[in-house]
Amino acid sequence: MRIGRALFGTEWPAQVLNVYADGIAGGHDVAGLRLSGVHFHHALTREQFIAEVSALVNRSFSASTVDEVDVWATVPLRVGKDIVVAGDLAKPTSRTVFTLSALRGETSASLVRRMRMAQGVFWDQDWARSGLK
Numbered sequence: 001m002r003i004g005r006a007l008f009g010t011e012w013p014a015q016v017l018n019v020y021a022d023g024i025a026g027g028h029d030v031a032g033l034r035l036s037g038v039h040f041h042h043a044l045t046r047e048q049f050i051a052e053v054s055a056l057v058n059r060s061f062s063a064s065t066v067d068e069v070d071v072w073a074t075v076p077l078r079v080g081k082d083i084v085v086a087g088d089l090a091k092p093t094s095r096t097v098f099t100l101s102a103l104r105g106e107t108s109a110s111l112v113r114r115m116r117m118a119q120g121v122f123w124d125q126d127w128a129r130s131g132l133k
Contacts, residue, residue, distance in 0.1 A: 003031050006063035007056060013041045014052055014073065021066070031066045033057075037073040037097045043133045049098075050115045057102045057111060066104070073098040075127065097124035097131070 004019040012035075020032035033056055044052070053071055060069045074094040099122040102111055115121050 002063045003060045003066070006059050007033070011041060012052055012056070013044050014049060015039065015041065016056065017074075021064075028068065029064075029066045030068045030070060031060050031064065032070045032072070033060065035071065035073040035098075037075040037127060037131055046128060046132045049132055050112055053098075053100060053115065054108055054111050057100075058108060061104055068104065069102045071098070071100045071102070072096050075131070095124075096122070097127035098122060 001021075003021070007016050007019060015036040016033060017036050018032075018034040020034070021029065022032070023029045035053075035056075056071060057069045060066065074096050076094050077092060100111075100115065101120070113119075
């Protein structure tokens with residue numbers, strides 16, 4: 001809840017859609033941040049997107065004692081009127097275009113470098129070319 005308050009108080013260029021929190025055995029607490037990969041509040045370059053993700057991760061760690069912050073950006077898929085979106089026959093309604101996991105203790109410089117070099121980070125190349133300026 002503290003992470004949500006810390007993040008939703010700012011209008012981020014890439015909208016923060018959801019903040020999740022979870023824990024696993026052994027006391028490893030994880031926060032998940034889902035961003036919109038479309039409908040930015042203003043046009044974003046790849047570097048601006050990287051800076052925003054880094055700021056979101058840093059603010060999440062500052063607001064909470066979580067051990068890990070996972071970030072992903074999604075884009076909606078077209079869903080026709082006859083497509084099932086719930087239950088056993090459900091079809092996906094969104095596609096993941098960016099993912100990153102950051103552990104507490106990783107420096108901002110390391111995180112930015114990993115994003116720039118796509119190390120331990122997933123970038124959908126089509127989205128990065130067309131969705132970011």
